[in-house]
Amino acid sequence: MSFVIEESVLRRRIGGKTVQRGQLEQLLLVGQQRNVEIQVMPLDREDHAGLSGPFTLMETSDNRRVGYVEVQNVSRLHTERKLVRELEAQYGIIRAQALTPRESLAFVEKLLGEL
Known part of the structure; x- marks a missing residue:
């Protein structure tokens, strides 16, 4: 994790x-x-890839990857591979900046x- x-x-x-x-x-x-x-x-990072808000990436027991986004009482589970890959790429950048x-x-x- x-x-x-x-x-x-x-x-x-x-x-x-x-x-x-x-x-x-x-x-x-x-x-x-x-x-x-x-x-x-x-805090001293002037800009980073996570400023648009939190998200969660998960992999199911059958190896499907999903992304979950929740902002201001609106939540969405992303299962489309293209959207999940975008979140995965964003997370990679966030990790590199942290x-x-x-x-x-x-x-x-x-x-x-x-x-």
């Missing part, structure tokens, strides 16, 4: 400091698993130290 998370989401203290600390600690635990890659998109998984875990540890 692979995730790219905006730095602003990690810094937002919804629920207070204690909740934020628990969330960051959980990210570190999950991010150290061999089948998980967590990347952080830093911190590496190792840099991202170090960044989360740094945020924990600031609490």
Whole structure:
């Protein structure tokens, strides 16, 4: 599994400091698993391929790939191969623009130290 998370989401203290600390600690635990890659998109990126909003890419047990987009109470499941490939290409660019998984875990540890 692979995730790219905006730095602003990690810094937002919804629920207070204690909740934020628990969330960051959980990210570190999950991010150290061999089948998980967590990347952080830093705030100092002036522009990146994910600015149009979040999306999820999934592969079903029968190897079909789908994309899911949800914005402002509107959700859509994309199954058309062309649209899914476009989302996959966009995700590849997002990953290239974000911190590496190792840099991202170090960044989360740094945020924990600031609490």
